[in-house]
């Protein structure tokens with residue numbers, strides 16, 4: 049597999065995807081036709097090789113540009129299947145959990161608490177207690193209410209704390225995935241002085257915060273916004289030093305690096321790291337450098353996955369693009385319907401007859417917005433063909449749902465030419481494992 053993990057040209061096959069001598073697609077060296085035969089469709093196909101290559105490329109770029117005082121924390125919300133986490137475990141990564149459920153995923157992968165960081169707004173009291181008992185190594189406090197709750201907890205063990213700041217920066221991305229602006233749901237406001245007050249209050253209450261954190265949003269293509277965020281956080285850090293004489297040890301600028309699903313510009317790790325280096329170079333002399341952290345999710349997980357579908361019914365109305373239905377859809381990938389996300393795709397089988405042309409690939413869910421690929425240019429697709437939709441490793445499996453009573457797909461992990469089922473296909477019976485009839489409805 050080519051190790052150029054950040055492709056330069058649009059519309060080439062993604063990392064790890066190749067055609068074999070018969071023209072059929074392989075991923076991570078494994079035949080997709082064979083996977084479809086063995087495990088059925090729809091199928092999430094995950095490559096440990098690609099995930100590791102992507103994570104390593106980020107680690108290397110950050111260390112090369114910024115030296116050793118840098119850490120990378122994989123945002124598990126992008127994909128938290130334990131076998132996938134396990135494939136990343138031997139790399140020098142931290143792991144971000146958005147809830148206790150994701151902490152459990154990490155536990156199942158054998159990741160120790162010291163490498164876990166707990167995020168999230170409106171954490172439950174139970175999550176606070178489990179964290180205080182040592183389930184994670186670090187907590188990122190989201191807001192003043194949460195800070196108050198932490199101050200009331202008598203024993204917090206050796207837990208470390210960071211404060212999530214809303215730095216007042218809105219990157220150009222879909223409004224549902226922009227998080228760094230003012231007046232939103234995440235973080236303590238910087239501009240009004242609330243963040244500074246929170247730091248002071250924590251200090252007075254004997255809860256020393258050791259880091260500042262901001263997450264600006266997702267699918268961010270411009271590196272400059274990270275430099276601006278870091279600059280603002282470093283100003284806050286300096287202001288805190290002025291009054292306390294203490295430098296906060298860490299500054300984390302979150303995740304959000306864009307991948308190229310279609311025509312987007314990928315944010316390369318080098319550009320990302322260089323923007324942070326630039327912000328550091330603008331700081332006054334004598335200001336000690338903090339440890340820098342980032343939290344990529346999508347940049348690691350998205351290219352590490354593709355989804356395999358089987359083509360079923362199709363129809364065509366004169367004057368319109370053909371509509372071809374596959375055996376999955378918005379239940380296994382909500383992103384096109386929710387964010388208007390555009391994906392690349394290819395027919396798995398090579399050769400065949402007919403010209404490429406625009407087609408709407410739709411799912412089998414009862415929503416007219418259940419369109420996986422709108423006007424994608426593909427070779428003719430007939431019943432039984434296999435379709436691979438690329439870069440679906442992030443925010444598909446964790447956001448999957450059983451709408452219309454359609455069970456969720458299985459996931460298979462590929463590593464060095466081997467494949468193994470790592471998430472079983474749900475069955476119709478599984479959908480009802482939480483169901484009960486009320487006692488008065490039971491028969492005699």
Ligand code: LLP
Nearest residue numbers: 123263266267303304305343344345346443
């Ligand atoms: N750190 C924090 C605090 C986050 O909230 C997130 C994502 C990340 C890191 C990782 O961001 P990434 O590198 O993956 O962009 N469901 C949406 C994305 C929601 C992202 C939520 N937070 C989507 O499918 O586009």
